[in-house]
Each structure stands twice: as C-alpha cells, then as structure tokens.
Amino acid sequence: MDLPCLAWQDYVGQKWTALEPATRKRFKSLLELEDVFESAMNLTTQDDVECLRSISAGRHHYTRKDALEAAACRERGNASFKCKKYMEAALHYSQGVCLSPKSSDQLPLCYANRSAALFHLQRYQDALDDLSEAERNGYPAALVHKLEKRRAECLARFSPSDPRNDPEERLDMSPKATVGSSPEKGRHVEASETIEAGEVILSDRPYSSVVIPGDDAFGSERLRCHACLNPTWRPVPCGGCSYERYCGARCRDRAWEEHHRRECPLGAELSAVGVMSQLALRVALKAGVEKIPSGSDGAQLDAAYAGIYSLLHHLDRHSASMRFLCAVTVATLCLELQQITNNSEAFNWRRLGGAAFRHLLQLRCNAQAVITLEDQGGFFDSNVVSCQEKRIASALFPTLSLINHSCRPNTSLTFGDNGVVTVRATQTVHPGHEVLHCYGPHASRMGVVERRRLLQEQYFFSCKCEACREEPLREGRDDQASGLLCATCQDSPLLSSSGGGWCCRLCGRTFSRHELTNHLWMIERDLDVAVELLESDKTYEAIARLERIGHRAGVMLAPTHALRGRAEDIMARTHASHGDWSRAAVHLERSGAAVAVSFGKESVEMARQLAKLAQLHFNAGCKASALGVIPEARRLLSLHCGALCPQVQELEAMEECLRN
8 A cells, every 4th residue: 555655654643642542542443434534534633734735845846837947857858859869858848848837938948849859759740739839838939930840841741640549448347257246255256157268358447546656757657648547748737737747638628627626736745645545535536525425315326436435445454543544644635625725615525535535445455556568778769678567557446346366366457548457367267256366466476374464464354265275384485585596506495494594405504584685685786787787878887797697696596586587688688789689589588487487387477578589589580489489479468468469469470471
C-alpha cells in the first residue's frame, strides 16, 4: 500500500499518541466505517490542515505554474536539440509547456520549439498542432514566418492516413465465465464452460487511476496521459496546475469534470498523502456525492460503482493506528477542500470523505498496478534498447477485483490502450474451476512461508491455493541463497545452516548472512553502473565493468541465478550495440536459463526473452537458429498477449521473410 510521506505519517502518529486514553480506547472500539470516519472528522482541526500545507510546501514546484522554471526547461530542450537528441528535447519543451502560465511569453516559445523537435521525430500532425498552439498563445509576430515555413514542411510530408483514431474497446466477460459466490471464496469468477489456453476471459477498464510519480526527470507522470494512461508525445496541460497533463482536450475535459476541478488546488497536498489516498478521493469524486449511499437513504449506484462500493474493506483487520492514519488523512483533505470552496456550493464533504475513507481501506486489497512494457535505454536516442516491465499507475478495476489469488495462477494479465486490462487463460480451465491470477507472490519465485506471510500482511488471508498445499513448509528456507554456489567448490549449492547463515554441502565452508548479502549487493551495484555506462554510449567502460562482474558472479552465482541472468542480458545488449549479433545471442541464451527458472518456461517473461533471441538470430543471418526459436516465441506471446499483439505480428513477418 502506497502510504503518505514519512513526515505526514510521523505527524499523525504523534497525534494518535497524544490522544486522551479514553478517546483512543473509544476509537479502537468503533466497528462501523461511518463511526470511524465521523470520529476522525471531529478530531481533525485547522492545525492538521496547516501541517499538511507546511509539509507540502516543498512539493509545490511539482504542481504550480512557474515562468522561470519553464524558461529553464526550454533552455535544456535547446541544448538537447543542438545535440540532435530530439526526443529528449521534446520532453524538456513539454515540461516547459506545462509549467508556463497562460499569460507567459514562454508558452508560445515552448510550443514552437517542441514543434521543431516533433518534426524531426516525424510526428508531423503533432508538430502542426503545436504550431497552431504557438500562434494561438501569442507567438511573436516578427517570427511567425518561421512557423509558416515549418508548417509547409510538415504538410509536404504529412499523410492523412497517419493513425489518429481512438477505437472503442470491447469490454466484457467471456460467456464461458460467470461470477459466483460462496462463504469461503466470496464473489469470484469461475468457468461455466471449458476455457482453452489463450482465450480471453475478461477485458476491463479502470474505474479510476492515478499515474505513479517517477524517480527521474522523465517519469511516467510526464510521459503518460493522466486520464487514459496512453503515452503522449505532446501532452496537453491542465490550465490550473503544472502536474496533470493529458493526450488531448477530450481527456483533459473529461478528467476536469470527473474529479480534477476539485482536486486541482490540492496538487502538492495530494503528492504528500500518496497515490492511494489520491486514488480513493478520485473514486469518490467520480461517483458523485448524490450516488454515495448514506445510512439507508437508498442512493442509486450505477453498475460500475456498485461493484467498487461492495468490495471488502476489512476495517477490523487494519490496526487502530492505520485506521486513524487513513481517516485523518482523508478528513484533512476534505477540510481543506471545504475551505478552498468557501462553501460556495452545496457539497456534502463529510459524505464524500466517508466514501473516500471506505475506498482507501478497500485499495489495500484491491488496487491493481498497471504494468506496461517500456524501452529502457533507447528512450533518449541511445543505440541500445531493452524492454522492461514498468509500473505506470495504480488503478481500481470493477470486474478484475472479483478474481481471486493463486500462487500458481491459470491466467495472464496484459494492459493495453486506455489502461484496459485483458485477462487470458494460460491453461485449460474446466467448468466449475475458478479463474485465478497472482497478486504478487508467485510459487516460481518465492517459498510458501514467505508467500503466505506477504499475503497475510497485505491481503489478510492465509493462502491455501494448490501450490501452497502441495509445497512442503520449509521454515529454514531462505530464497536469498537460492542459486548460489560455494566460492571454494564453485559447483556445489549452498544450504541453510543452523547458525542463520549457509554452508557448502561438500567442503563445509560457511557463509554468514552479512557476507552473502554484501556479495550480492556489490554485484547488483556494478550491474547498475554498467547499464548507466552502456546507455551513455560508454561501451568499452561498460565491457570492462561487466568483465569484472562476470568474474565475481561466476564464483558464486549458478547459471540460473537471477543476477547471473541479468549480467548475461546486459552483456548481450553490449554486443548488440556494436552489431555483433551472434555473440549477443550467445549471452542472451545464457540469460534465458535464469528467466526460465525465475519465471517459468511458460511465462510471458520467457516469451519476450525468446522474441529478443529470435531478433538477434535474424539480424545475424542465422536462418536455422531464428526459425528454431520463432515458433515457441510466437506461441507463448499469443498465449499471454493475443495473436494480434505487435510482437507476434513482427515474429510472423520475420518468419515469412526467412522462409521466402
């Protein structure tokens, strides 16, 4: 669960400790959501609002308009443009657009400069749109001839057939699946007819979502539409803040009506209270006060919100201090919103806050990370491209939330346009059998004791899935030592010892926990440095670093260890950057051994590994090797992502080229 920033947690923790014993005892005894939130509202004061504002003060540069910052972004964009790093330049200009106040002279300049970067990226329609925005926002008349020249160049290259459509997805549940209910499982999804491997069971769009802030200058919050989650080359900013941005006016206007017109003034505060608090507030705002039940007033819930509202909130499973943190956080936000509006509109903030508190507790067990496959390294015009899964948003899905967990699931999830999740069967699901997906702890990557501990902490249940029932309980198992070899024998696996460390089964040499942890940490640190060197086109330095890693890793890491696999993958990228496709393929094949053990031979991760290997063999002109890999890569990708996914189509085109 994404909790608020530490400063706010500490403040609310001190507030909890400072309560009168009788008040704290009474709060602990409350068993109804409405009573808990009402108590928190009565305990929330103006001091709490002022504290949150103070904590958020340092975060205002994330959300406010600032002409000076916009000018600095434009200068950084100009520097990237001169180096012909056009994508990087466009991102700097986009940040300048979002930071510029409406009346600032920086706004038209940033639009105009971004149009030049987009022109070089062959995004001609986007460049034309930016040229129009530059003129509309007061681009200097003496320089308009530059815009006209670029417009003519765009029109000369622009083809009206460029895809700009936004087709509606077909969202439904397969007729072969149905929603069931039982005291043991609650509401769940099960097969009513035989569902074959690869068949789509469910497609679902998020009821609401929040983009995850990134750790760097160009995180997901700057690269994605904050409404539909689609990538955007030319984000359209919110008029009131510099943080929210959208792929177009339609998404901007829809978000404004649904939730952002009320949350916009709270940009910095929402950043401080965390993603889950913001998502909970958005769900309540989208539903609307008039649709939120209160007592027995019989409010009419639409179908989508009814599914959300009825999710289990597990109030009694959360600690009293956690209930207090969640309730006071929501109450403080509502009190500040009430002050911002000056009660100028008839709005029941307590009712809205009660719903947001309910949703915040629900999110601990029902929030879904939206995962996409993104290029790592190639984004800023590097010669090396590697795909990696990345969490871009947290969302609440009305129907997906009904699917229960298994540590060995029979489905696979993929996320597409507009954040839509598609659930496919990865094996045959027979009538009456439950449709299951993994909430995180997977049998192929974690022992049963650790899985059950994590699931109990996060989701409040002790897992009794098939994998957990079959796997013997090994209390002494430590997954950290899995795949490690004795540094002396080099081919003997380490076993857990009674002293809390590990020992070699052949020579008896022991390794302390500190020694092992430090060894793995150094390898991982060196791998991170090697990637940074590689992505900065410092290939020879990266190779030297990787050779040192290879020596250290070869001593203690088995070929199937995850870090050994990552090292081989980076080495493959290094050789690929020089066009040495054959050597790259050798290292990628070695990396595949670790992927197969970590994720399974039938996993989507293995599918992507094989697709990369096929591409390397194809580039090397190794026809037989490529044709030997393509069918399995295509089968696995079709199983997890569908036969029409771009990677499958690319493999089919590759195969046809080789056979002809």
